[in-house]
Amino acid sequence: MRVLPPSSPGPRSTFSPTVFSKRVRRRGARPVARCTMNPVRMCVGCRTRAPRSTLLRVVAVEANIIPDERATMPGRGAWVHETHKCVDAALRRRAFVRALRVSGPLDTQTIEKRLNGYGQEVNGSK
Structure with missing residues (x-):
């Protein structure tokens, strides 16, 4: 070949x-x-291009940032690396607000819990 x-x-x-x-x-x-x-897609935190499979899509639902693992939720989405560095940079630069085109502050508690490991499967638990 x-x-x-x-x-x-x-x-x-x-x-x-x-x-x-x-x-x-x-x-x-x-x-x-x-x-x-x-x-x-481009990461809104570090502004580098990366394959879609390595980024996490987030959407804004009523002033909350919700992770969209399957990338199927309706509405405008933003893509970010699933690291503290990129998420913190995006929050500091207000990149989520601009990318999602929302006015006012966004609640980032859900995405911060995900980065800290809450709500993920542990040792095959359901």
Whole structure:
């Protein structure tokens, strides 16, 4: 199998190498590239781009920031790394208020509990 070098990926995608088999389709024809594009989002805390799977989506529900693990809740969302450093930077810069387009202060108690480990499964408990 051959791995082709990456071409110029778009600004909102990451590139994973395309693998081709040695099977020849027809004389002189090039194999069709099958690349997988992973969605990329920007962390509102550190303002770096990262794959969507490494970030946590949060939404504002009645002045509360709620973590959206499945990224399916309705409404405007903001993406942040699940670290104290990024969440603190976002709170300090008021990035959640701007990204979620809400007026007034937001209650961050839910996301802080999540970062501290409350409400997560421990040793397979349900």
